[in-house]
Amino acid sequence: MNGDSDLRARIDALGPWFHNLRLNGVQTAPDHFLGDYPSFKWQGFQHVVPADMTGMTVLDIGCNAGFYALEAARRGADRVVAIDSDPRYLAQARLAAEVAGARVQFHQMSVYDVADLAERFDFVIFMGVLYHLRHPLLALDLIHDHVAGDRMLFQSMQRGSDRVAAQQADYDFDDWSPFQGPDVPLFYFLEHSYAGDPTNWFVPNRAGIEAMLRSAGFRILEHPEREVYLCGV
Template identity: 35%
Template sequence: MYPAAPASTSLDRDRARAIVAEVTHWHHKFEVFPGVVTPGSYDPGFLLEKLQLPKDMAGLKVLDIGPSDGFFSMNMARRGARVTVVDYRAKNVHGFGAMEQLTALDFDYRQMNLYDIPASDIGAFDIVLFLGVLYHLPDMVRALNIVAGLCQGRLLVETEFAPALMPGVAVAQYYEAASLAGDITNFWVPNRDCLFAMVRDVGFKIDRIDSWGTRILVDASPGRTAKTEKMAYAYGLLPG
């Protein structure tokens, strides 16, 4: 289903299990070392298939925003991509650091808030993964505008959405406190029309969509026309 873990390493399986056990919480459930599966609650293998990433990613620059335990970062690195990661947490606060140690793969890990990316030297990327992050952000439009500015190829956005919320009208529902799934980090859930409109307004065209339950995947690329001035007006970026 996805690339297997390397067959040989200097670590033995017992030590690998001990490293996995040192992580307080795993979200992703995946084989992080031959014969060692993390105790996550979410198996992301099906989503990897839905992304339709190239089997050979040699030479591609990829950005993984909010990577959690690094399942997707790991798989792209194994396919030859140069992977940059952005997360507001230190790598050892979640499973990413353990994954990096157990796979011996190299990543450019940037601990920063997504909204701080414009002030960094992070560069531009052929593929940007923005998976399971959008509805955790208080300003969805600003976030998408920042992400779009980093992408020169494929932008893959996967998020919670509201399929039954006013179809045909671009709206989003705001969730107060922890009223969505008991999680205080959830803010906005857009409907399909709202998500598509935001993606277009940051200068991207939608090439492919997939949805299941209350989740949706948008596969987009830069549009034929330049990004509208709307975002520049919104965030004070017009020249004086």
């Protein structure tokens, strides 16, 4: 085999891919149902990520095939650690890093085990994971308390209203207003599957995800896209 056909074979052997990467010009998921994902989404919020990450440590939680970890390495981060619980995604990410010549350290581990890293990172990436978790607030608490050192880039699928109702610090027991209207904090629970994926468990509206981020101790610094937030610790 020549180089391109050999790489194509290695990519196909690890398929299907959720990240459409370009490895030496070979696309990993050219027929992705979302299009050129996540590259086309990245264009809308990449400006909130430092263009020069020299001297920074980065943790990518739920790295999938490694799009964001590789981007952090490309931007010069001194240390990039990427974790995922799925061994096939990690195999994809390792291949991508090999082809790109990127220095990324990979671990197979769950977000619930981040304390085992025993390290705080300058920049945490937590994209497209929360709604796949059965314990989403616990995950955010663990990230905040154990690995988030300065900034977190966060994304979650959202459904429902994009409006946010003002919340009081407390309510009387017989006051039902915190539970009424589409603009109060909501997380929709999916008992079975959504979009063919049985791991889609909790999907928030905008008010719900912003309230949960604050509850876990994060400050919302920027909101460059509907589902994307740059948070401070």
